[in-house]
Amino acid sequence: MTHIAVFGGIYSNDRALAAAIEDARRRRAEALFCLGDLGAFGPHPDRIYPLLREAGVQCLQGNYDNSLAGGLADCQCGYTDPRDNYFARLSYQYTFRNTSEENKAWLGTLPMTLRLSLGGRRVLLCHGSPRKINEFLWESTSSDSFLTYLLDTAQADIVCVTHTGIKWHRSLPADRHFVNVGVLGRPENDGCTNVWYALLSAEPAGVRVEFVPVAYDFRALAADMEREHLPSEFVATILTGWWTTCLEVLPQKERARGKF
Amino acid sequence: MIRLTGMSGNPPLDIPEKPMKHPVIELKHLDNLWFQVTGTLCNIACSHCFNNSGPNVRTFGFLSLDSVRQELEVALRQGVKEVSFTGGEPFLHPELVRMLRLSLASAPTTVLTNGTLINDRIADRLADLERESNYSFEIRISLDGYTEAMNDAIRGAGVFRKVMDATRRLSQRGLLPLVTVVRTWSEEEELSTLAGFVRTLQEAGYSRPRVKVLPSLPLGRELKRRQSGEETLLTEEMLHGFDADLLMCSNSRVVTDRGVWVCPLLVEMPDARLGENLTGAAPAYALRHHACVTCWHYGSICGNVNAQIEGPAPAASAARLRSLP
Numbered sequence: 001m002t003h004i005a006v007f008g009g010i011y012s013n014d015r016a017l018a019a020a021i022e023d024a025r026r027r028r029a030e031a032l033f034c035l036g037d038l039g040a041f042g043p044h045p046d047r048i049y050p051l052l053r054e055a056g057v058q059c060l061q062g063n064y065d066n067s068l069a070g071g072l073a074d075c076q077c078g079y080t081d082p083r084d085n086y087f088a089r090l091s092y093q094y095t096f097r098n099t100s101e102e103n104k105a106w107l108g109t110l111p112m113t114l115r116l117s118l119g120g121r122r123v124l125l126c127h128g129s130p131r132k133i134n135e136f137l138w139e140s141t142s143s144d145s146f147l148t149y150l151l152d153t154a155q156a157d158i159v160c161v162t163h164t165g166i167k168w169h170r171s172l173p174a175d176r177h178f179v180n181v182g183v184l185g186r187p188e189n190d191g192c193t194n195v196w197y198a199l200l201s202a203e204p205a206g207v208r209v210e211f212v213p214v215a216y217d218f219r220a221l222a223a224d225m226e227r228e229h230l231p232s233e234f235v236a237t238i239l240t241g242w243w244t245t246c247l248e249v250l251p252q253k254e255r256a257r258g259k260f
Numbered sequence: 261m262i263r264l265t266g267m268s269g270n271p272p273l274d275i276p277e278k279p280m281k282h283p284v285i286e287l288k289h290l291d292n293l294w295f296q297v298t299g300t301l302c303n304i305a306c307s308h309c310f311n312n313s314g315p316n317v318r319t320f321g322f323l324s325l326d327s328v329r330q331e332l333e334v335a336l337r338q339g340v341k342e343v344s345f346t347g348g349e350p351f352l353h354p355e356l357v358r359m360l361r362l363s364l365a366s367a368p369t370t371v372l373t374n375g376t377l378i379n380d381r382i383a384d385r386l387a388d389l390e391r392e393s394n395y396s397f398e399i400r401i402s403l404d405g406y407t408e409a410m411n412d413a414i415r416g417a418g419v420f421r422k423v424m425d426a427t428r429r430l431s432q433r434g435l436l437p438l439v440t441v442v443r444t445w446s447e448e449e450e451l452s453t454l455a456g457f458v459r460t461l462q463e464a465g466y467s468r469p470r471v472k473v474l475p476s477l478p479l480g481r482e483l484k485r486r487q488s489g490e491e492t493l494l495t496e497e498m499l500h501g502f503d504a505d506l507l508m509c510s511n512s513r514v515v516t517d518r519g520v521w522v523c524p525l526l527v528e529m530p531d532a533r534l535g536e537n538l539t540g541a542a543p544a545y546a547l548r549h550h551a552c553v554t555c556w557h558y559g560s561i562c563g564n565v566n567a568q569i570e571g572p573a574p575a576a577s578a579a580r581l582r583s584l585p
Contacts, residue, residue: 081472082450132505140396141342143367149289149339248470251368251396251564255436260468 002119002202005029005212008162009062011185012042012095014051016195019216020184021055027199027212033114035162036062036127038107039095040075041185041234043224049103061110062127062163063134067092068099069108078134081248088246090231115156119202121175124156128163137161137180139168140253147178158200158207165189165243166254167196167211175206184214187241189250189258193218194241282546283496285504290538291341291511292563293332294524297323297356298348299517304374304416306404308442310551311527313348320348320527321517325355329362331515334538336366344370344562346524351377357385364393370564375401375426375437376419383426387433398564399437400472401426404444406453406460428465438564440472475558494547494556507555508562509545513538524562525551 005024010017024032034057039045052059061069063076075092079085112133114125129135130150147170151159158177166189167182182188182196194213201208222238233244242259243250250258299320302313312319332343343363350356350371363369378386378399390397403423405411411420423439430437439461445453454471461469504510508523519533520541526532526549535541555561 083454086451138396140394141368143336143341143395145336145339145366146291146341152339248472252390252398252436252438253396255468255470256434 001030001116003028003030004116004118004200005032005197006125006160006179006181006200007032007034007057007197008167008181008183009037009040009064009165009185010034010048011037011040011183012045012048013185013195013216013221014042014044014047015218015221016184016214016216017048017051020195020197020212020214021051021057023212023214024197024199025055029199031116032057033125033160034059035125035160035181036060036110036133037064037162037183037185038062039068039099040064041091041095041230042221043228043230045095045099046103049106058114059110060114060125060127061107061112061133064092064095065107065110066133068096068104071104076134077246078128078136079246079249084246084248087231087233091234094228094230118158118200118207121157121202121207122155123158123160123200124154125160127161129161130154130156130159134163136164136249137178138164138166138251138254139170139180141251142170142178144170144172148172148176151176151178160198160200167198169198169209169211171209177207177209179209182211186237186243187218189243189254190241191259192241193239280493281496282548283494283499284544284546285507285509286544287513288505288510290335290338290513292344292508292513293335293340293342293538294344294346294512294514294562295323295328295331295359296320296347296514296516296521296524296527297328297345297350297359298352299323300348301352302347302349302374303352303376304349304419306374306402306415308404308414310525317348322353323515323517325358325362327515327517328359331538332363332366338538340367342368342370342563344372344524346372349374349377351382357382357389360386360389360397361392364389364395364397368395368398369393370398370400372400372402372440374415374419374423375403376422378426378429380429383429383433383435386430387435390435397435399430399435400564401437401439403439403441403457405441406456424461424464424466427461427469431466431468436468436470437466438470438472440474442474472564474561475554492550492553494552498556502556507547507552509547509552509555512562513541523555525555 067075075088077088079088116123127133129137160179160181162181165183168180170178179198181198184195187193194215196211199210218238222235225235236244300313300317305314351373404414408420427437457471458469512523514521514524519536521527522532522534522545
């Protein structure tokens with residue numbers, strides 16, 4: 001395998017998922033992966049499962065999936081600010097109510113990590129970080145030194161994560177790479193409505209990491225969310241590309257780039 | 261009773277004499293390196309200060325730029341994730357900006373300050389540091405009330421106004437200081453109180469305020485203030501099913517001019533000194549202080565975002581449910 005597509009959290013955004021699957025196929029990805037957090041935030045959580053199965057997307061368990069499968073009282077997102085948690089609770093309660101028992105059980109069968117070889121390079125896929133399912137790895141708070149430590153302890157040349165909602169890639173010596181693939185679930189707080197996934201390719205000159213923007217019918221998604229009475233703050237994020245909730249977890253740099 | 265006396269006159273801590281086995285926590289990985297850069301010297305003396313810092317308090321002294329550089333290099337080799345500078349009041353150190361620049365070249369960096377010394381010139385330099393680094397530079401400023409009367413009763417006359425000026429100066433330069441407030445209200449009042457802080461900061465010219473709530477700590481002047489103190493100590497039973505990674509001692513160390521301590525909260529406790537320097541510091545620590553219970557309750561409160569990682573945040577996720585409302 002030398003060319004793969006890696007999706008981050010889907011957050012029940014079936015339209016973005018469908019668009020990303022189509023795009024990855026067009027780009028001839030040999031395999032499709034999703035790093036977990038399949039439900040959350042968006043409407044009608046059960047709609048994504050047939051898409052994932054039909055396309056053969058290999059999924060990992062994120063903290064949300066782990067909570068849904070285990071019937072936990074919260075999403076284990078790792079927020080600690082009461083304002084962040086207020087919206088996290090609304091989102092989790094809606095998703096819990098609207099995910100079928102069959103799909104919840106399936107989430108519980110998903111692995112937490114996945115290892116593969118990309119043209120001979122050792123790849124580890126996980127949700128938050130190699131050591132914690134819900135560790136936030138932001139670009140601006142992950143030192144090279146720390147990422148090297150994570151790669152060493154994971155015995156990997158490439159690690160892919162999601163969980164934060166904002167993509168980044170750090171290239172380290174000896175063709176080692178740490179990649180946060182972003183998410184399909186919602187835009188990344190940059191004022192644009194598209195979402196992102198990552199393509200990884202093993203090439204003669206080394207590993208290539210490419211982030212792919214995914215356009216989808218965000219207005220239709222927003223309309224669905226309104227019909228489901230999801231918070232207007234969530235709808236605003238889909239329509240504007242700016243995060244309006246769960247902002248307190250952002251570090252200085254990522255927060256400063258946003259609008260709120 | 262065994263009596264442990266704090267280094268600068270803390271009331272003695274009474275440790276029950278009955279054989280109590282204190283849970284031992286190993287350093288799993290050095291995620292957070294702290295420099296107590298100005299020791300306990302501070303230009304103000306807050307009534308709840310957990311390490312008794314204040315004017316003329318020299319329990320701990322200043323760190324030199326060289327010692328910061330040496331320990332930073334050791335920590336980077338160990339894969340350190342983030343670096344924090346605290347005191348005392350860090351801006352009393354004449355070489356603080358150089359230290360921050362050195363740290364920001366390799367790691368995300370935080371400075372914890374009372375904000376009273378951040379004038380226009382310093383704010384310009386801090387904005388330059390933030391722009392120059394790829395890593396986040398967090399400036400944490402303490403505030404204890406959203407009115408002058410509430411805050412200055414705890415932190416001293418005139419402090420409120422200075423802090424408002426500092427947050428405005430930083431905000432005007434594109435920085436978003438993290439204003440930390442110690443919780444002195446009930447859980448029901450949390451959201452409205454936070455909104456009060458946000459409103460006050462906005463009115464002072466900080467357009468997008470970030471506010472972080474801290475629990476008050478049963479240490480230093482706060483322990484004296486409470487007088488009774490809390491009697492609870494951590495037991496091994498309390499750690500059953502608890503993710504010990506939430507405790508600072510599993511992921512942090514503090515460099516002071518008198519050696520390396522296990523966490524920023526315990527620098528007044530002689531037993532919490534682990535060695536001369538990072539390389540030689542003991543890798544494990546037995547949790548025998550009331551403050552350890554605070555950390556157990558609230559997670560690593562000293563971080564910019566409280567790390568509540570994987571699994572049982574006490575009580576919360578332990579509850580299972582089948583039908584949500």
